[in-house]
Structure formats: structure tokens, C-alpha cells
């Protein structure tokens with residue numbers, strides 16, 4: 001589990017600064033942004049905005065402080081089952097690391113167990129842990145697949161994510177890339193057309209095309 005622990009490790013700043021210090025620093029930075037975009041930070045509607053933004057980041061970037069070992073450990077079960085497990089339409093909200101604007105959509109996860117399964121409610125929690133960070137969709141897709149591969153040692157795992165990116169939609173550039181589909185296929189999903197097609201067939205109903 002050491003490798004998993006490393007993946008979920010928080011940044012150095014998170015451990016070397018107190019919560020209060022970090023919150024104050026974010027508030028000061030937001031104050032600077034407000035001033036430098038031409039706003040009047042002291043006006044009534046903006047007075048508490050730096051504090052609100054700092055508190056909001058606690059929630060929407062909470063994934064940095066989730067311990068993946070604790071998240072999955074109590075929900076692993078040894079079973080003799082080797083049929084595909086599919087969890088579809090997991091709604092998520094993330095933040096693009098290039099612009100710090102939201103991207104959001106649905107994740108679809110499948111695996112074929114070899115000797116272990118995970119409680120079904122944990123798959124959306126894994127998606128959420130990786131979504132609630134500054135992300136790029138491609139990396140998030142891979143991280144979800146690799147964590148499941150590591151904890152379950154399955155015959156294979158597949159993740160397909162479809163998301164809309166506000167940084168493209170709002171800025172009016174590359175509108176055709178505003179909605180993006182990414183996928184990671186590992187093990188039997190990569191090797192076997194039949195397994196991969198079985199999973200993609202599950203997704204057909206929602207018109208995901210990869």
C-alpha cells in the first residue's frame with residue numbers, strides 16, 4: 001500500500017503551514033485579484049468574498065487531504081467472482097489546472113475482478129477524491145484506473161470520462177473541445193476487444209463515443 005499512500009500524499013505546503021495560515025494566504029491572494037481586475041474590494045458585495053472563496057476551496061479541492069488507503073481499506077472483499085463490474089454515470093465536478101475553472105461531467109468505471117472486489121459506493125468516492133483537485137481530465141482518468149488496479153489487482157480496469165470544460169466554453173475558443181471524452185483501458189480491457197466492447201456497449205445508452 002506504500003505506493004498508494006504516496007499518490008495521495010498532500011503537498012509540502014499543506015503539511016508545513018497551519019490551516020489558518022493557508023486560509024489567510026488564499027484570502028490575501030483573492031483580495032489582490034479583485035483589486036487587479038479593476039474591482040473595489042471594499043464594496044459591500046465583495047467584502048467577504050476572499051473569505052468565501054478560501055472556504056469554498058476547502059470543499060472543491062478537498063481531494064488533496066483524502067487518504068486513499070483509509071478510503072478503500074475497509075471496503076475490500078475477497079470473493080470468487082470474475083464477471084465485469086460496471087459503475088456508470090458518476091457525476092463529478094473538478095477544476096482545470098490550467099485556468100482554475102470547473103470542468104464537470106460523468107465518469108464510467110468498470111473492472112473484472114480476479115480475487116477482490118470493492119464496495120460499490122467506494123468507486124464514486126475514488127472518482128471524487130481525484131476530481132476535487134486541480135486536474136487535467138486525461139490524468140484524472142488514468143489516476144482513477146491506476147488506483148483501482150493497485151488496490152484490487154483485477155484482470156482489468158476501464159475508465160471513460162466525459163466532461164464539459166468551462167475554460168473552453170466561457171472563452172469562446174476551441175468550442176469543439178469544450179466537451180471531451182477520455183479513456184484509460186488496462187489489463188483485459190486493453191488486450192481483449194470483446195471485453196472492451198462489452199464495456200463500451202454499456203455506455204452506448206448515453207451516447208459516449210470514443
Ligand SMILES: [Zn+2]
Nearest residue numbers: 096098099167
Ligand atoms: Zn482550462
